[in-house]
Amino acid sequence: xxxxxxxxxxxxxxxxxxxxxxxxxxxxxxxxxxxxxxxxxxxxxxxxxxxxxxxxxxxxxxxxxxxxxxxxxxxxxxxxxxxxxxxxxxxxxxxxxxxxxxxxxxxxxxxxxxxxxxxxxxxxxxxxxxxxxxxxxxxxxxxxxxxxxxxxxxxxxxxxxxxxxxxxxxxxxxxxxxxxxxxxxxxxxxxxxxxxxxxxxxxxxxxxxxxxxxxxxxxxxxxxxxxxxxxxxxxxxxxxxxxxxxxxxxxxxxxxxxxxxxxxxxxxxxxxxxxxxxxxxxxxxxxxxxxxxxxxxxxxxxxxxxxxxxxxxxxxxxxxx
Amino acid sequence: xxxxxxxxxxxxxxxxxxxxxxxxxxxxxxxxxxxxxxxxxxxxxxxxxxxxxxxxxxxxxxxxxxxxxxxxxxxxxxxxxxxxxxxxxxxxxxxxxxxxxxxxxxxxxxxxxxxxxxxxxxxxxxxxxxxxxxxxxxxxxxxxxxxxxxxxxxxxxxxxxxxxxxxxxxxxxxxxxxxxxxxxxxxxxxxxxxxxxxxxxxxxxxxxxxxxxxxxxxxxxxxxxxxxxxxxxxxxxxxxxxxxxxxxxxxxxxxxxxxxxxxxxxxxxxxxxxxxxxxxxxxxxxxxxxxxxxxxxxxxxxxxxxxxxxxxxxxxxxxxx
Numbered sequence: 001x002x003x004x005x006x007x008x009x010x011x012x013x014x015x016x017x018x019x020x021x022x023x024x025x026x027x028x029x030x031x032x033x034x035x036x037x038x039x040x041x042x043x044x045x046x047x048x049x050x051x052x053x054x055x056x057x058x059x060x061x062x063x064x065x066x067x068x069x070x071x072x073x074x075x076x077x078x079x080x081x082x083x084x085x086x087x088x089x090x091x092x093x094x095x096x097x098x099x100x101x102x103x104x105x106x107x108x109x110x111x112x113x114x115x116x117x118x119x120x121x122x123x124x125x126x127x128x129x130x131x132x133x134x135x136x137x138x139x140x141x142x143x144x145x146x147x148x149x150x151x152x153x154x155x156x157x158x159x160x161x162x163x164x165x166x167x168x169x170x171x172x173x174x175x176x177x178x179x180x181x182x183x184x185x186x187x188x189x190x191x192x193x194x195x196x197x198x199x200x201x202x203x204x205x206x207x208x209x210x211x212x213x214x215x216x217x218x219x220x221x222x223x224x225x226x227x228x229x230x231x232x233x234x235x236x237x238x239x240x241x242x243x244x245x246x247x248x249x250x251x252x253x254x255x256x257x258x259x260x261x262x263x264x265x266x267x268x269x270x271x272x273x274x275x276x277x278x279x280x281x282x283x284x285x286x287x288x289x290x291x292x293x294x295x296x297x298x299x300x301x302x303x304x305x306x307x308x309x310x311x312x313x314x315x316x317x318x319x320x321x
Numbered sequence: 322x323x324x325x326x327x328x329x330x331x332x333x334x335x336x337x338x339x340x341x342x343x344x345x346x347x348x349x350x351x352x353x354x355x356x357x358x359x360x361x362x363x364x365x366x367x368x369x370x371x372x373x374x375x376x377x378x379x380x381x382x383x384x385x386x387x388x389x390x391x392x393x394x395x396x397x398x399x400x401x402x403x404x405x406x407x408x409x410x411x412x413x414x415x416x417x418x419x420x421x422x423x424x425x426x427x428x429x430x431x432x433x434x435x436x437x438x439x440x441x442x443x444x445x446x447x448x449x450x451x452x453x454x455x456x457x458x459x460x461x462x463x464x465x466x467x468x469x470x471x472x473x474x475x476x477x478x479x480x481x482x483x484x485x486x487x488x489x490x491x492x493x494x495x496x497x498x499x500x501x502x503x504x505x506x507x508x509x510x511x512x513x514x515x516x517x518x519x520x521x522x523x524x525x526x527x528x529x530x531x532x533x534x535x536x537x538x539x540x541x542x543x544x545x546x547x548x549x550x551x552x553x554x555x556x557x558x559x560x561x562x563x564x565x566x567x568x569x570x571x572x573x574x575x576x577x578x579x580x581x582x583x584x585x586x587x588x589x590x591x592x593x594x595x596x597x598x599x600x601x602x603x604x605x606x607x608x609x610x611x612x613x614x615x616x617x618x619x620x621x622x623x624x625x626x627x628x629x630x631x632x633x634x635x636x637x638x639x640x641x642x
Contacts, residue, residue, distance in 0.1 A: 054375070097551045098506045129620055157478025159612075159625035185419045185531045195620050210506045210531050210629050214614050217621040230418045230558040237551040291480075293535050299450055299516050300538040304480035306627065308531050 024295035025286050029313045032282035037274040037317070038169065040064055045262035045271060046082060046223070050092075050231055051255040061228035062262075062271050063188055064314070066221065067168055069134045070181050073127040074190050074220045077201035079261055084121040086202070087259035092235060096243025098209030101232040102191055103256055104202055109193075112247040120202060127198045132217045133180035160213045164307040166278035166287075171307045173216060181221040184211050184308035186229055190220040208233040211308040226273055226314045276313040286313070345616035346607050350634045353603035358595040358638070359490065361385055366583035366592060367403060367544070371413075371552055372576040382549035383583075383592050384509055385635070387542065388489055390455045391502050394448040395511050395541045398522035400582055405442040407523070408580035413556060417564025419530030422553040423512055424577055425523055430514075433568040441523060448519045453538045454501035481534045485628040487599035487608075492628045494537060502542040505532050505629035507550055511541040529554040532629040547594055547635045597634040607634070 023031070044067065050059035065075045081087050093110075094102035107115035158164045161173035164182065171182045183189070188206045192199030199220060206225050225232065236252050238245040245252050262270045276283050290310045292301040344352070365388065371380035386396050402408050414431075415423035428436035479485045482494035485503065492503045504510070509527045513520030520541060527546050546553065557573050559566040566573050583591045597604050611631045613622035 095555075097554055132621075157480065159479060159627040159630075160623045194617055211627075213630065214611070214619070214623045214626060216623065218614075218619050233418055234416075234555050234557055236555055290535070293539075296515055298535070298539050300453070302481045302535045302537065305535060306480040309480075309534065 021296060022294040023289070025289040025293075027295075028282060028286045028289055029276060032276055032280065036277050036280035036282050037315075038277050039317070040226075040273045040275060040314075042263035042265075042270050043079075043261060044223075045273065046078070046259055047262055047265065047271060048087075048228075048259045049257045051257055053231075059228065059231040061231055062226050062273065063223045064226045064273065064275075065223040066170060066181065070170070071131065071190075071220045071222045073125040073131055074199070074201050074222045077124050078204075078222060080121055080123055081201055082259045082261050083264065085258075086118065086121050087256060090118075090256050091253035092232070092256070093238075093253055094205070094242060094244045095208075095235045095237045097237045099207070099212060099243065100205040101208050101235060102203065102205035103254075104191060104204065106250075106253055108203070120200065124200050126200075127220065129196065129198060131198070132220055133178040136174060136177060136179050158306060160216060166283070166307075166310075166312065169275040169278050169312050171310075171312070173213075173307065178217070180217050182211065182307055183207055183213050183215045183221065184224075184311070185209070186225045186311075187221050188223040188225060189215065190222055192219060206232055211306075213308075227271070227316070272317050272319070273314055274317050278312060283312075286310075342617060343615040344610070346610040346614075348616075349603060349607045349610055350597060353597055353601065357598050357601035357603050358636075359598050360638070361547075361594045361596060361635075363584035363586075363591050364400075364582060365544075366594065367399070367580055368583055368586065368592060369408075369549075369580045370578045372578055374552075380549065380552040382552055383547050383594065384544045385547045385594065385596075386544040387491060387502065391491070392452065392511075392541045392543045394446040394452055395520070395522050395543045398445050399525075399543060401442055401444055402522055403580045403582050404585065406579075407439065407442050408577060411439075411577050412574035413553070413577070414559075414574055415526070415563065415565045416529075416556045416558045418558045420528070420533060420564065421526040422529050422556060423524065423526035424575075425512060425525065427571075427574055429524070441521065445521050447521075448541065450516065450519060452519070453541055454499040457495060457498060457500050479627060481537060487604070487631075487633065490596040490599050490633050492631075492633070494534075494628065499538070501538050503532065503628055504528055504534050504536045504542065505545075505632070506530070507546045507632075508542050509544040509546060510536070511543055513540060527553055532627075534629075548592070548637070593638050593640065594635055595638050599633060604633075607631075 044065045046063040046065065048061040048063060050061065052058055065078065090104055091106045092101060092103045093106050094100065105118045108117040158173065161175055163174040165172055165174070171184055172179050173182050181187070185207050188204055190199035190201050191203030191205055201222065204222070235254060237243055238249060238252070240246040240249070276286070287305070287310050291305040292303060294301060365386045367384040367386065369382040369384060371382065373379055386399065411425055412427045413422060413424045414427050415421065426439045429438040479494065482496055484495040486493055486495070492505055493500050494503050502508070506528050509525055511520035511522050512524030512526055522543070525543070556575060558564055559573070560570060561567040597607070608626070608631050612626040613624060615622060
């Protein structure tokens with residue numbers, strides 16, 4: 001935890017030959033071949049522009065929406081909210097330390113603001129609680145054999161599921177009947193009221209603390225923040241119940257100027273991101289290295305890692321000219 | 322994740338009789354009897370005063386130091402650093418999203434700042450790597466039977482250890498030979514250089530993201546932040562390698578005005594905190610409820626919770642007059 005920004009190459013010179021430098025998880029990822037990276041479709045990227053910060057710096061957040069078979073009804077709604085401009089002008093209303101940042105219409109369900117709730121757009125789908133997860137048969141039939149879900153980090157189990165692994169770039173948990181995405185840091189979910197409400201997608205949150213896996217199968221996960229996370233995670237915490245900003249703190253509600261589906265932006269303005277295929281050899285090596293750190297700083301490899309401590313590598317890219 | 326600040330009592334009126342309100346984990350804790358709360362000794366509390374924020378608001382962080390048998394050499398050093406005034410005037414030098422906030426002498430090991438490193442005080446202990454953990458025999462002999470470590474959340478295992486539980490208010494992991502404290506959100510550890518260096522306590526960090534349990538047994542944990550965590554977790558992220566502030570960002574280094582052992586403060590200025598005994602019946606009920614959420618928002622209890630998703634309740638108290 002000291003200044004280990006010293007390059008691995010420089011360090012090797014100072015170490016005895018017996019202590020050869022082993023690549024870190026990030027170095028393993030950096031050595032992936034181009035074919036192991038998967039471009040994220042522009043239809044699956046949301047560009048959320050916050051009001052500039054106090055110093056006038058721009059703040060942009062990019063969210064990757066979840067692919068089938070998970071949460072597609074809510075994902076449909078979210079594209080609809082974005083394309084109808086409904087999200088433009090909403091605010092960040094809740095920042096609870098070690099839990100979530102949540103944004104939506106500040107006047108919805110909030111007698112304190114005194115304003116009127118924004119009417120919802122037409123065409124929203126209403127999802128059921130069974131849609132928080134999918135039958136295990138779906139992925140094994142349509143996507144890939146269940147047994148190829150990575151289990152390299154399963155040595156000692158998971159507290160919330162019989163099995164965890166990765167599918168198409170996403171962390172997933174499984175019991176004998178159902179599969180579901182997991183509430184890891186940066187994952188984006190759909191705020192809802194009490195059951196049987198399942199939320200529309202008008203109100204979204206992202207995880208800014210330890211993985212609240214107790215929310216798995218209780219709320220729809222629809223994506224993850226892949227850029228600009230720090231613009232949300234470093235916001236001032238709300239002092240109201242559950243981290244909501246109180247009426248006195250109204251000025252702390254960060255305005256969301258716009259949310260756009262990247263596919264709708266002019267080609268030159270679309271962000272381009274790719275993820276490391278979780279079905280690739282490099283991802284398997286990376287996950288193994290996360291579970292058994294052997295790079296120079298470490299003295300005791302853990303022998304395991306939980307699903308949320310193996311973040312799927314995502315990076316921006318540019319098309320070759 | 323909606324505005325669930327509605328009181329549970331109000332809600333009960335709207336629910337059918339079959340859906341009786343079950344207490345939340347926090348409600349279980351609030352019903353603990355006074356004897357289940359343990360006052361934290363003033364000798365184990367550090368009061369860290371940061372420079373006021375941009376709006377002039379005071380920022381105080383309270384850290385609880387870890388009791389025996391864990392990390393006592395480093396804890397000794399930290400009291401020495403505090404009592405000699407060595408920490409006064411150091412700064413927060415690193416804020417890495419989803420990882421750690423780290424503070425220390427900005428001139429130590431940093432050619433960019435151009436200043437000279439502060440000389441260390443006399444009397445520091447030098448700890449060994451074996452001190453990152455303790456033999457399992459220590460707690461079972463001197464503290465309490467190993468089998469009484471709570472295992473209510475063990476239903477499906479832990480990725481990093483054979484066993485996890487709580488001892489004297491702290492989260493602990495165990496294999497067949499050793500016990501060690503775990504890197505949960507808010508835990509405080511000792512920065513170090515490459516092995517065999519084990520760090521003195523001059524440089525400290527706290528976890529501001531998903532539990533980096535791969536650091537367990539690789540770095541000394543010495544305590545946890547029990548108040549004012551938001552003053553650290555919401556700091557602007559550093560743009561340098563590993564989240565260090567670069568030379569251009571020097572102004573972002575938050576000054577630490579002073580760090581005091583609470584026992585050294587005038588009686589009226591000492592913060593008073595207590596934790597819920599992890600050996601109490603209420604803690605057992607709380608941990609079980611965290612693993613199986615049945616309060617009204619939840620529809621699918623997880624059937625488990627990892628050690629870092631069962632934060633030990635800590636609260637301020639006042640002596641009765």
